[in-house]
Amino acid sequence: MTRDELSTIAWNGIWKQNTSLAQVLGLCPLLAVTTNAVNGIMLSLATILVMALSNVAVASLRNFIPHEIRIPVFILIVAALVTVVDLLFNANLHQLYLVLGIFIPLIVTNCIVLARVEAFAAKNPPLQSTFDGIFMGVGMLWTLALLGGLRELLGNGTLFGGIDMVFPSLQPIQLLPADYPGFLLGLLPPGAFILLGCLIAWKNWLDARAAARARRQPPAPAAALGCH
Amino acid sequence: MSEARAFSAPGMALRTAAILFLFVIIFTALLSGAYQWSKEAIEASALEEKTKLLGDVLPVDAYDNDLIRDAVTLPPTPELGLKEASTLYRARKAGTPAALVFEAVAPDGYAGRIRLLIAVRADGSLAGVRVTQHKETPGLGDYIEPKKDRNKEHPWIGQFVGRSLANTPDKGWRVRKDGGEIDYHAGATVTPRAVAKAVHKAVRWADRENARLFAMENAK
Numbered sequence: 001m002t003r004d005e006l007s008t009i010a011w012n013g014i015w016k017q018n019t020s021l022a023q024v025l026g027l028c029p030l031l032a033v034t035t036n037a038v039n040g041i042m043l044s045l046a047t048i049l050v051m052a053l054s055n056v057a058v059a060s061l062r063n064f065i066p067h068e069i070r071i072p073v074f075i076l077i078v079a080a081l082v083t084v085v086d087l088l089f090n091a092n093l094h095q096l097y098l099v100l101g102i103f104i105p106l107i108v109t110n111c112i113v114l115a116r117v118e119a120f121a122a123k124n125p126p127l128q129s130t131f132d133g134i135f136m137g138v139g140m141l142w143t144l145a146l147l148g149g150l151r152e153l154l155g156n157g158t159l160f161g162g163i164d165m166v167f168p169s170l171q172p173i174q175l176l177p178a179d180y181p182g183f184l185l186g187l188l189p190p191g192a193f194i195l196l197g198c199l200i201a202w203k204n205w206l207d208a209r210a211a212a213r214a215r216r217q218p219p220a221p222a223a224a225l226g227c228h
Numbered sequence: 229m230s231e232a233r234a235f236s237a238p239g240m241a242l243r244t245a246a247i248l249f250l251f252v253i254i255f256t257a258l259l260s261g262a263y264q265w266s267k268e269a270i271e272a273s274a275l276e277e278k279t280k281l282l283g284d285v286l287p288v289d290a291y292d293n294d295l296i297r298d299a300v301t302l303p304p305t306p307e308l309g310l311k312e313a314s315t316l317y318r319a320r321k322a323g324t325p326a327a328l329v330f331e332a333v334a335p336d337g338y339a340g341r342i343r344l345l346i347a348v349r350a351d352g353s354l355a356g357v358r359v360t361q362h363k364e365t366p367g368l369g370d371y372i373e374p375k376k377d378r379n380k381e382h383p384w385i386g387q388f389v390g391r392s393l394a395n396t397p398d399k400g401w402r403v404r405k406d407g408g409e410i411d412y413h414a415g416a417t418v419t420p421r422a423v424a425k426a427v428h429k430a431v432r433w434a435d436r437e438n439a440r441l442f443a444m445e446n447a448k
Contacts, residue, residue, distance in 0.1 A: 035366040035367060036366075036367075064247070065247070065251075066243075066244050066247055068244055069244050069247065069248050072248060073248065073251050076251055076252065076255050077251075077255065080255040080256075080258055080259050083259055083262070084258060084259065084262040087262045087263060087266040087270070088262065088266060090266065090269075090270045090273070091265075091266030091269035091270050091273075092266075092269065094269075094273045152367070155367050156367045161367075162376075181415075182367065182368070182415070184365070184368060184415075187365065187366055187367045187368065188365070
């Protein structure tokens with residue numbers, strides 16, 4: 001795998017095809033879980049693990065899967081892997097399981113896993129597919145962390161609420177005064193939809209601005225860079 | 229000729245079916261392997277969690293029997309809001325009844341049923357209450373769970389400890405807004421109202437059934 005390939009995969013996952021902001025996939029867990037930043041980060045970490053595993057499994061087996069039955073086979077692979085991850089976490093990393101555990105079954109409802117398996121892993125070698133899974137998950141991670149952080153700030157005036165369940169020594173940060181009454185809409189699903197809409201608009205605005213700037217500037221400097 | 233047969237519809241169908249079957253066999257084997265391998269560890273940690281939860285509602289020095297094994301199965305009990313069978317644990321100290329630990333459900337939470345684990349001492353006073361399952365609004369009604377309660381020193385659920393029918397009149401088992409003694413957080417009254425009502429009903433039930441429950445045959 002070349003460096004170029006890796007950076008394309010990373011850029012696609014983190015920004016260009018961001019699961020939540022560009023593909024707008026997997027909204028069910030997104031809305032349900034992002035009532036604070038910590039939950040969003042934890043769900044994303046569990047998703048990164050499952051996406052990397054299912055992508056590498058499908059990419060390795062892709063030459064043995066007939067095109068006609070690929071979807072049932074993909075579902076079989078993803079479901080089996082999620083269950084195995086769930087069991088292994090429960091058995092070996094029980095403390096982490098108590099924190100992440102409720103999110104692992106939620107991943108099954110996340111169509112992004114199947115989407116990446118079908119769109120990427122079924123056509124690419126295992127190594128690239130692993131990175132695709134990881135970076136798609138990283139894109140989801142920062143989006144969900146941002147969305148969760150905004151929602152709890154609006155709703156509760158805190159940041160990283162629930163962090164003491166992951167790291168008992170840490171405390172949530174109270175950003176707004178303690179007598180902040182709380183803005184309930186931020187914590188309810190409609191608030192998540194509204195904020196997600198704002199984030200998508202922000203991304204589209206940045207992309208449009210970058211595109212306009214690229215059009216205005218002559219392509220010469222880029223070409224010159226390529227020569228050296 | 230043979231090539232034509234390889235691409236015939238029934239042949240194709242058989243081939244894909246065989247491949248799908250093979251995948252099913254492989255991944256089912258993987259699943260059952262993982263299940264067998266992790267079974268013991270998962271059972272052990274489930275037991276540990278149960279012990280910890282019981283320890284949350286009833287201090288371990290309150291009893292000296294094997295609490296988890298001294299259990300009876302309760303039929304569906306409307307007084308506890310339970311539509312299904314549940315398990316009741318009996319704590320004894322030096323052979324005499326010490327406390328009952330059982331589940332109850334508050335059916336009228338803001339977002340459906342709230343499951344509770346309640347420990348009532350033999351003298352009728354509450355040893356502890358914990359919410360085990362609920363769907364109340366995150367950040368608003370979920371302070372009934374001590375983990376989510378922002379007041380870590382005196383979590384809301386702690387105010388039930390020590391209450392009994394003797395020291396709290398029937399009217400007292402309501403939130404302050406309704407003229408009772410139970411505190412609540414402004415903006416979320418439905419949740420504490422539901423919990424307080426269910427706890428009150430459970431205490432009355434335990435008071436009435438105490439003797440019968442301790443005399444019941446052990447289930448295991």
